[in-house]
Amino acid sequence: MKFSIASWAFFLFSLIIAADAVSLPVLPRAGKGKGKGEGDHNGDGEGGGTRPTLDPANWPNTTAALVGLHKNLCEIPSIAPNELAIGDWLATYLESRFFTVEKQEVAKNRNNIFAYMGSKNRTKTLVTSHIDVVPPYINYTYHSNGTITGRGTNDAKGCVAAQIKAVEGLLAEGLIGEGDVAMLFVVAEETDGAGMIKANSLGLTWESVIFGEPTELKLSLGHKGVLRFNIEAFGKAAHSGYPQLGINANEHLIEALHILSKMKLPGSDLLGNSTLNYGVVGGGTAPNIISSYANASVAIRLAADPLSVRTLVNETIKDLSITLTWFERFYGPQYLDYDVEGFETEAQAYGTDIPNLKGSHKRYLYGPGSIFTAHSNAEFVTVTDLVKSVEGYKALIMHTLS
Numbered sequence: 001m002k003f004s005i006a007s008w009a010f011f012l013f014s015l016i017i018a019a020d021a022v023s024l025p026v027l028p029r030a031g032k033g034k035g036k037g038e039g040d041h042n043g044d045g046e047g048g049g050t051r052p053t054l055d056p057a058n059w060p061n062t063t064a065a066l067v068g069l070h071k072n073l074c075e076i077p078s079i080a081p082n083e084l085a086i087g088d089w090l091a092t093y094l095e096s097r098f099f100t101v102e103k104q105e106v107a108k109n110r111n112n113i114f115a116y117m118g119s120k121n122r123t124k125t126l127v128t129s130h131i132d133v134v135p136p137y138i139n140y141t142y143h144s145n146g147t148i149t150g151r152g153t154n155d156a157k158g159c160v161a162a163q164i165k166a167v168e169g170l171l172a173e174g175l176i177g178e179g180d181v182a183m184l185f186v187v188a189e190e191t192d193g194a195g196m197i198k199a200n201s202l203g204l205t206w207e208s209v210i211f212g213e214p215t216e217l218k219l220s221l222g223h224k225g226v227l228r229f230n231i232e233a234f235g236k237a238a239h240s241g242y243p244q245l246g247i248n249a250n251e252h253l254i255e256a257l258h259i260l261s262k263m264k265l266p267g268s269d270l271l272g273n274s275t276l277n278y279g280v281v282g283g284g285t286a287p288n289i290i291s292s293y294a295n296a297s298v299a300i301r302l303a304a305d306p307l308s309v310r311t312l313v314n315e316t317i318k319d320l321s322i323t324l325t326w327f328e329r330f331y332g333p334q335y336l337d338y339d340v341e342g343f344e345t346e347a348q349a350y351g352t353d354i355p356n357l358k359g360s361h362k363r364y365l366y367g368p369g370s371i372f373t374a375h376s377n378a379e380f381v382t383v384t385d386l387v388k389s390v391e392g393y394k395a396l397i398m399h400t401l402s
C-alpha cells in the first residue's frame with residue numbers, strides 16, 4: 001500500500017508537528033556540532049534530556065505523546081508471526097503524522113512498515129527496529145515510580161516509539177526534511193530475521209543505518225555472532241536390566257555435550273569469550289529402556305571468526321559417536337560504528353537484525369531499556385529512559401547527516 005501526499009499536506013504536516021514541539025528539549029544544531037560535546041545521552045547524566053516527573057499529569061506534551069505512542073504499540077500483542085495488527089496500526093499512525101507509508105509484504109499477513117517524508121524514498125539515513133515480540137503476551141502497566149512493565153516495553157517498542165518521536169521532533173524543529181531520514185519497522189526479528197532479509201529487496205541503500213535494540217542508552221561497539229548446530233546420537237534399545245545388549249544413545253550424547261562445553265573457544269578483546277549453550281536436549285523413551293536415540297540443539301555466541309570455530313568443533317567431535325549437523329544460517333561478530341560524541345559505549349552479547357541488512361552503510365545500535373530484562377516476565381523500561389532515548393536518536397540522526 002502506498003499513501004502519497006501532495007506538498008501542501010507536507011507543509012501542513014510541518015505546522016502540525018511543530019505545534020506538538022513547543023516544549024521540546026534543546027538539541028545540538030545540525031552538523032555544526034563537530035568536535036563539540038553533544039551532551040550526555042546515556043542513562044546517568046542530566047544533560048540533553050528533560051527529566052520527567054513521575055506524575056503523568058505534569059508531563060510536558062512531548063513526554064505524554066511519546067508515552068502514549070509507546071503504550072499503543074505495547075498494548076497490541078505482536079508475537080511473531082502475528083504482526084498484522086500492529087503493522088496496520090503503525091501505518092495508520094504514521095500516515096496521520098503525514099509520512100508516506102508503504103507496507104512491504106514479508107509473508108501472508110506479515111508486513112514491514114516503511115515510512116518517509118514526502119516523495120523521496122531514497123534517504124541518507126535509515127532508522128529501524130522491530131515490531132514483533134517474544135511470547136508470552138504481558139500486559140502494559142504504568143507504575144507510579146516511572147517504570148512501565150509489559151511485553152515489548154523495551155524490546156523493542158521503546159525503540160520504535162523513541163525513533164518515531166525523534167524523527168517527528170527533528171522535523172518540527174526544521175532540522176531535517178525530505179530525503180534525510182526514512183523509518184523501517186520489521187517483523188520476525190525474534191524468529192528468523194525474515195523481515196529484515198526482505199528489506200533488502202526494497203532496492204534502497206543508505207549511508208547510515210541506526211538500529212534500535214535495548215542498549216541501556218549506550219552506543220554499541222559491536223555484538224557477538226551466532227553459530228548453531230544439532231547433534232544426534234544413535235544407540236540400540238534393550239531392557240535396562242541387560243544394558244550389555246543395547247547401546248545407550250543418551251550416554252554418547254551426554255559425553256559429547258560435556259566435551260563440547262569444556263572446549264576452549266577463541267574470543268576477542270572487544271567481545272570477550274565465545275560461549276556455548278546446549279539449550280535443548282532430549283533422549284530415550286522410558287526409564288527401563290536403554291535409549292536408542294538422543295539429540296541436542298546447540299548455539300555458540302561468537303566472539304571470533306565463525307570458520308575457525310567450526311573447524312575447532314569439527315576437530316573436537318570427530319572421534320565421538322555422534323552426528324553433527326550445522327545450521328546453514330550463521331553470522332560472525334558484528335563490529336559497529338561508534339564515532340559519535342556524548343555517548344557511553346558497550347559491546348553486546350546478543351544477536352540483532354544488523355547482519356541481515358546488506359550494504360556498506362555505517363551501522364549504529366542504540367536504545368532504551370536493558371537486555372537483562374528483555375524476553376523475561378519482568379521486562380520494563382522507564383519513562384526517563386524513553387525520553388532520553390529520543391534525544392539520543394536525534395543526536396545520532398543529526399550526526400549521520402552532518
Ligand SMILES: *[C@@H]1O[C@H](CO)[C@@H](O)[C@H](O)[C@H]1NC(C)=O
Binds near residue numbers: 020
Ligand atoms: C498541550 O496539550 C494541551 C491539550 O492537548 C494543549 O491545550 C496545550 O496547549 C499543550 N501545551 C503545550 C505546551 O503544547
Ligand SMILES: *[C@@H]1O[C@H](CO)[C@@H](O)[C@H](O)[C@H]1NC(C)=O
Binds near residue numbers: 139
Ligand atoms: C495485567 O495483568 C495483571 C497480572 O495478570 C493483572 O493483575 C491486571 O489486572 C492486568 N491489567 C490489565 C489492565 O489488564
Ligand SMILES: *[C@@H]1O[C@H](CO)[C@@H](O)[C@H](O)[C@H]1NC(C)=O
Binds near residue numbers: 144145147
Ligand atoms: C517500580 O514499581 C514496580 C511496581 O510496584 C516495582 O515492581 C519496581 O521494582 C519499581 N521499580 C523501581 C526502579 O523502583
Ligand SMILES: *[C@@H]1O[C@H](CO)[C@@H](O)[C@H](O)[C@H]1NC(C)=O
Binds near residue numbers: 102122202204
Ligand atoms: C522509490 O521511489 C522510486 C521512484 O519514485 C520508485 O520507482 C520505487 O518503487 C520506490 N521504492 C520504494 C521501496 O518505495
Ligand SMILES: *[C@@H]1O[C@H](CO)[C@@H](O)[C@H](O)[C@H]1NC(C)=O
Binds near residue numbers: 272273
Ligand atoms: C573468558 O574465559 C576465561 C576462562 O576460559 C575466564 O577466565 C574469563 O574470565 C572469561 N572472560 C569473560 C569476559 O568472561
Ligand SMILES: *[C@@H]1O[C@H](CO)[C@@H](O)[C@H](O)[C@H]1NC(C)=O
Binds near residue numbers: 230
Ligand atoms: C530431537 O528429536 C525429537 C524426536 O525425534 C524431535 O522432535 C526434535 O525435533 C529433535 N530435536 C533436535 C534438536 O534435533
Ligand SMILES: *[C@@H]1O[C@H](CO)[C@@H](O)[C@H](O)[C@H]1NC(C)=O
Binds near residue numbers: 307308310311314
Ligand atoms: C566441518 O565438518 C563438516 C562435515 O564433516 C564439513 O562439511 C565442514 O566443511 C567442516 N567445516 C570446517 C570449517 O572444517
